[in-house]
Amino acid sequence: MQKNISKIIDEKLLEKIIAVAYGDAGLYDRMVVWITARRFPEIEKLLAEYKLTSKSVHQLVETELPDSKLGYVRQRTISKPQSDFFGSTIYSFASKPLLSASTAGIIILTIVSVLLFYNPPPEQRYTQAEIELAQVQLEQSLAIVGKVFQNTEKTLDAEVISKHVSKPLNKGLIFLNDYLIGG
Numbered sequence: 676m677q678k679n680i681s682k683i684i685d686e687k688l689l690e691k692i693i694a695v696a697y698g699d700a701g702l703y704d705r706m707v708v709w710i711t712a713r714r715f716p717e718i719e720k721l722l723a724e725y726k727l728t729s730k731s732v733h734q735l736v737e738t739e740l741p742d743s744k745l746g747y748v749r750q751r752t753i754s755k756p757q758s759d760f761f762g763s764t765i766y767s768f769a770s771k772p773l774l775s776a777s778t779a780g781i782i783i784l785t786i787v788s789v790l791l792f793y794n795p796p797p798e799q800r801y802t803q804a805e806i807e808l809a810q811v812q813l814e815q816s817l818a819i820v821g822k823v824f825q826n827t828e829k830t831l832d833a834e835v836i837s838k839h840v841s842k843p844l845n846k847g848l849i850f851l852n853d854y855l856i857g858g
Contacts, residue, residue, distance in 0.1 A: 683715055692718070696725030697732075 684692075688711065694700035695708045712719040740748070 683711075683718065684721075688718075692722050693725055696722060697729045 688708075691700060691704045691708050695705050700708070708718075708722065712722050
């Protein structure tokens with residue numbers, strides 16, 4: 676019988692049954708539990724047991740805490756003076772090994788990564804001879820580029836523009852002129 680109940684009742688249904696028994700469930704949950712209890716007598720018995728437990732819990736009377744216990748609770752919850760704050764902070768930090776180990780690990784990882792990955796750029800120091808040599812090489816390379824541009828300009832003027840652009844353009848203008856003049 677217990678196996679049949681465990682097949683029917685899942686965790687959500689059990690939570691709904693308890694909420695209905697204690698009077699905390701909404702209308703929908705009450706309907707679901709009521710229909711399920713009608714279908715399965717085991718669930719109806721379980722609901723009745725929880726209702727009895729709820730009734731006995733609700734019948735408990737509140738009692739006041741004796742003054743001696745109340746003073747002890749106040750003494751334990753009142754904040755410590757500021758002079759003891761640093762010591763209590765270290766104690767509370769050290770008493771939690773997972774927190775202190777992870778914090779120490781993060782600090783060590785940060786320091787190591789800064790030391791490994793931070794490489795300041797080296798300062799470049801050039802001698803006067805190196806600077807003069809670079810200046811001469813720059814002038815020579817600019818002179819070579821200038822000569823190449825001059826040769827390209829001459830070739831462009833002499834061969835490309837005169838042969839491939841000027842001649843067809845002149846033929847077209849002559850044809851257009853003849854056509855407009857009527858000749």
